[in-house]
Amino acid sequence: MNRISKIFQPLLIIPKNAVVRNQDLTSKSQRLMMECGLIRPSGNGSFFILPILQRSVEKLVGIIDHHMQKIDCQKITMPTLTSADLWKMSGRFEDAQSELLIVKDRHEKLHLLSPTHEESITSLLASIAGTSYRLFPLKFYQITSKFRDEMKPRFGLIRAKEFLMKDLYTFDCDLESAKISYETVNEQYKNLFDYLEIPYVKIEADTGLMGGNISHEYHILTSIGEDHIVQCKKCNKAVNKELLNEKQLICDECVPEDIEQHEGIEIGHTFVLEDKYTKALNATYLSKKGKPEILQMGCYGIGVTRLIAASIERFSTESEIRWPIPIAPFKLCIIPPKEGSKEQEKVKDLMEEIDNFLKSKEKSLRDDVVIDDRTQITIGKRLMHTKRLGIPFIIVIGSKAAEEINPTVELHDLNQNIVHELSITDALNKVMSQIKTYEIV
Amino acid sequence: MNRISKIFQPLLIIPKNAVVRNQDLTSKSQRLMMECGLIRPSGNGSFFILPILQRSVEKLVGIIDHHMQKIDCQKITMPTLTSADLWKMSGRFEDAQSELLIVKDRHEKLHLLSPTHEESITSLLASIAGTSYRLFPLKFYQITSKFRDEMKPRFGLIRAKEFLMKDLYTFDCDLESAKISYETVNEQYKNLFDYLEIPYVKIEADTGLMGGNISHEYHILTSIGEDHIVQCKKCNKAVNKELLNEKQLICDECVPEDIEQHEGIEIGHTFVLEDKYTKALNATYLSKKGKPEILQMGCYGIGVTRLIAASIERFSTESEIRWPIPIAPFKLCIIPPKEGSKEQEKVKDLMEEIDNFLKSKEKSLRDDVVIDDRTQITIGKRLMHTKRLGIPFIIVIGSKAAEEINPTVELHDLNQNIVHELSITDALNKVMSQIKTYEIV
Numbered sequence: 001m002n003r004i005s006k007i008f009q010p011l012l013i014i015p016k017n018a019v020v021r022n023q024d025l026t027s028k029s030q031r032l033m034m035e036c037g038l039i040r041p042s043g044n045g046s047f048f049i050l051p052i053l054q055r056s057v058e059k060l061v062g063i064i065d066h067h068m069q070k071i072d073c074q075k076i077t078m079p080t081l082t083s084a085d086l087w088k089m090s091g092r093f094e095d096a097q098s099e100l101l102i103v104k105d106r107h108e109k110l111h112l113l114s115p116t117h118e119e120s121i122t123s124l125l126a127s128i129a130g131t132s133y134r135l136f137p138l139k140f141y142q143i144t145s146k147f148r149d150e151m152k153p154r155f156g157l158i159r160a161k162e163f164l165m166k167d168l169y170t171f172d173c174d175l176e177s178a179k180i181s182y183e184t185v186n187e188q189y190k191n192l193f194d195y196l197e198i199p200y201v202k203i204e205a206d207t208g209l210m211g212g213n214i215s216h217e218y219h220i221l222t223s224i225g226e227d228h229i230v231q232c233k234k235c236n237k238a239v240n241k242e243l244l245n246e247k248q249l250i251c252d253e254c255v256p257e258d259i260e261q262h263e264g265i266e267i268g269h270t271f272v273l274e275d276k277y278t279k280a281l282n283a284t285y286l287s288k289k290g291k292p293e294i295l296q297m298g299c300y301g302i303g304v305t306r307l308i309a310a311s312i313e314r315f316s317t318e319s320e321i322r323w324p325i326p327i328a329p330f331k332l333c334i335i336p337p338k339e340g341s342k343e344q345e346k347v348k349d350l351m352e353e354i355d356n357f358l359k360s361k362e363k364s365l366r367d368d369v370v371i372d373d374r375t376q377i378t379i380g381k382r383l384m385h386t387k388r389l390g391i392p393f394i395i396v397i398g399s400k401a402a403e404e405i406n407p408t409v410e411l412h413d414l415n416q417n418i419v420h421e422l423s424i425t426d427a428l429n430k431v432m433s434q435i436k437t438y439e440i441v
Numbered sequence: 442m443n444r445i446s447k448i449f450q451p452l453l454i455i456p457k458n459a460v461v462r463n464q465d466l467t468s469k470s471q472r473l474m475m476e477c478g479l480i481r482p483s484g485n486g487s488f489f490i491l492p493i494l495q496r497s498v499e500k501l502v503g504i505i506d507h508h509m510q511k512i513d514c515q516k517i518t519m520p521t522l523t524s525a526d527l528w529k530m531s532g533r534f535e536d537a538q539s540e541l542l543i544v545k546d547r548h549e550k551l552h553l554l555s556p557t558h559e560e561s562i563t564s565l566l567a568s569i570a571g572t573s574y575r576l577f578p579l580k581f582y583q584i585t586s587k588f589r590d591e592m593k594p595r596f597g598l599i600r601a602k603e604f605l606m607k608d609l610y611t612f613d614c615d616l617e618s619a620k621i622s623y624e625t626v627n628e629q630y631k632n633l634f635d636y637l638e639i640p641y642v643k644i645e646a647d648t649g650l651m652g653g654n655i656s657h658e659y660h661i662l663t664s665i666g667e668d669h670i671v672q673c674k675k676c677n678k679a680v681n682k683e684l685l686n687e688k689q690l691i692c693d694e695c696v697p698e699d700i701e702q703h704e705g706i707e708i709g710h711t712f713v714l715e716d717k718y719t720k721a722l723n724a725t726y727l728s729k730k731g732k733p734e735i736l737q738m739g740c741y742g743i744g745v746t747r748l749i750a751a752s753i754e755r756f757s758t759e760s761e762i763r764w765p766i767p768i769a770p771f772k773l774c775i776i777p778p779k780e781g782s783k784e785q786e787k788v789k790d791l792m793e794e795i796d797n798f799l800k801s802k803e804k805s806l807r808d809d810v811v812i813d814d815r816t817q818i819t820i821g822k823r824l825m826h827t828k829r830l831g832i833p834f835i836i837v838i839g840s841k842a843a844e845e846i847n848p849t850v851e852l853h854d855l856n857q858n859i860v861h862e863l864s865i866t867d868a869l870n871k872v873m874s875q876i877k878t879y880e881i882v
Binding site: 006007040042043044046047048049050051054057072074075076077078079080081082083098101102103105106107111113120123124127140144145147149151161162363441 | 447448481483484485487488489490491492495498513515516517518519520521522523524539542543544546547548552554561564565568581585586588590592602603804882
């Protein structure tokens with residue numbers, strides 16, 4: 001079991017007034033994440049991920065791994081540095097230059113700090129040209145730091161210069177198969193976001209610099225969103241406003257009165273890229289007839305750190321973080337009585353009961369529980385603090401737990417905004433059965 | 442359970458002759474890792490980590506996490522880019538420049554692609570100055586990509602320009618406590634390397650650019666090692682030859698005849714840094730008397746991708762990879778009969794038995810098993826391939842498995858170089874009990 005005294009130290013020691021200077025604190029999530037010791041700025045648009053948030057990031061990485069591998073995606077790691085020559089071959093070096101961070105090595109060669117890896121993965125595929133059509137589709141993904149030289153980094157992890165991204169690339173023998181791969185991945189994005197219980201909007205999107213003709217974005221709607229989403233109330237279809245300039249209408253039947261506009265934060269983006277990169281870099285397969293043919297490609301991103309920040313932006317109150325339960329840094333916090341209080345002695349058996357209960361559970365569940373063992377602090381203060389951090393379930397061992405007859409504890413269910421008064425056994429079982437529903441098998 | 446047809450595709454499709462061009466193939470491990478589809482070059486000293494090796498990397502990361510967190514190290518992520526200004530404050534910007542990759546952002550600010558993070562973490566500690574002495578020691582670590590503009594990248598992942606490193610930083614209130622932290626971490630390095638069953642040599646080392654007075658290196662001895670280690674046969678004490686230029690003698694009693702020289706690959710390095718960085722960046726704590734005092738610091742690295750490559754270099758034969766069992770990409774491979782062979786029909790019950798056996802096991806064990814379901818290929822070829830990849834345990838369902846009386850399978854224990862003939866139940870139980878010994882609780 002985890003103990004707050006062991007892991008929350010940076011949180012405890014960050015003075016509230018120290019975190020706000022020099023930062024564009026226009027978003028609620030950034031302020032809350034700084035106040036709760038989840039992140040700290042290290043430069044303009046650049047952040048330390050502190051221990052509590054590191055847990056959430058690793059949880060989300062595990063959940064994404066699970067969902068990607070279910071549809072036969074293979075995890076790899078591509079180098080951060082991509083040769084500028086490859087981007088010159090695809091034609092993107094000039095187009096994207098203003099947002100690229102470029103480094104020259106001691107041999108005077110230029111490399112990008114890759115914001116995305118279409119050229120890199122396609123060069124890998126090109127190097128195994130001569131691969132039989134039988135082995136496709138191939139799907140490769142990675143979860144690594146990406147870089148963008150933002151003109152104006154904003155909102156903490158939502159628009160940072162360095163961020164964690166999942167990028168997946170699919171390769172197929174023809175466009176029809178590429179579209180099937182596209183559907184498979186989009187279906188799995190739905191499963192992933194549904195599992196996370198994130199309310200998202202999927203919209204038709206512009207393909208922009210990326211290439212191809214088909215593209216969708218996944219958005220979390222919040223007032224600080226920088227994308228404008230136009231949606232028809234009647235048919236529910238939605239598009240990025242950028243795209244509307246060309247298309248004018250969302251659907252055939254929609255009339256101006258049905259049209260609504262929302263602001264969204266993009267958390268995912270999918271593209272059928274067709275042969276833009278595979279042709280430029282000559283990535284081929286061997287057809288049934290034994291002839292080399294150009295591969296068809298798709299690419300699919302999820303902003304990992306951005307998804308966390310955007311869901312905090314969406315779910316939190318002004319003063320308290322709320323998490324999608326699967327990626328909360330801990331799922332249950334237990335707050336025992338204050339040291340020296342009259343309750344403390346009386347609940348010793350109860351604390352042992354909790355200990356035995358947790359010991360009987362699997363490691364993965366046990367690791368999701370944290371005891372707020374800072375017993376020199378009052379229950380009230382510790383509860384306030386834990387609620388601010390948004391741990392979804394909190395069990396408070398208060399004065400009623402010390403009663404002779406029917407001792408009870410408080411079970412706070414933050415996401416439902418309910419407090420239950422239950423025996424310790426009932427409280428623990430209730431929490432565990434809730435947590436179990438999120439188990440990935 | 443994993444199926445080779447689903448995950449080994451890049452391995453299967455990499456033609457042997459395609460991987461050797463343009464590369465300095467002076468090491469056995471680099472050749473074997475390329476031939477087995479574990480890595481592919483992406484540029485000079487830069488590599489793709491392919492799906493099979495990705496599994497090993499993630500296993501090693503999990504094992505390091507476990508060992509670090511056991512001694513209360515807190516995991517974080519620091520930005521890859523560190524402001525050059527910080528390195529100017531510590532005085533290292535000029536000293537290390539030839540090996541630094543430097544990038545200028547759109548606001549003309551210089552950043553390093555960090556090869557290490559002493560300045561970065563110290564700036565974090567400096568920003569929480571005013572922290573009570575009671576909260577120390579603090580230990581922060583990360584496992585992230587690091588960069589070095591090598592003059593001559595060599596031996597694949599052993600000397601690459603981009604590599605995965607675990608870097609840990611400890612902060613204490615006085616030098617005596619810093620030395621206790623140093624001992625704690627070094628003790629845990631011993632536990633970690635012992636768990637991995639890696640034969641290492643710990644030596645006294647030069648502190649070089651890093652600073653401080655106390656430093657040790659951990660080496661795997663192999664003929665391609667670039668460090669020269671001088672050891673006294675009698676007292677077993679060992680030092681880096683660099684250091685010997687100053688000291689002349691290893692110990693008080695050693696005589697020239699007792700001195701041996703070995704070549705080693707450095708896989709870990711530890712330093713007591715004292716106040717070199719904390720003083721330069723003014724990282725203080727609040728003493729008992731309420732006075733700000735400069736912190737004392739230590740730093741501790743492990744080359745994650747290098748450790749994997751170095752142990753492959755040490756353990757493998759000329760033609761077959763051998764892994765430390767805990768980081769083998771899979772622990773058990775099962776090879777069923779060839780499609781259409783007379784055995785295939787007869788062993789159907791056996792295959793079901795295996796399936797049920799594995800289903801009854803925990804997910805973590807199941808995930809370590811792979812079935813070589815490329816049944817269009819002969820058993821012999823698949824066995825050759827699996828041995829080349831070095832999966833430590835291989836169960837072959839051959840002709841003897843189809844016999845009416847006492848059917849048996851072959852259990853190959855590669856690391857022990859033994860083949861057992863056993864009933865399937867005995868074979869599975871034998872493997873599982875072996876694997877169990879590596880379980881981390």
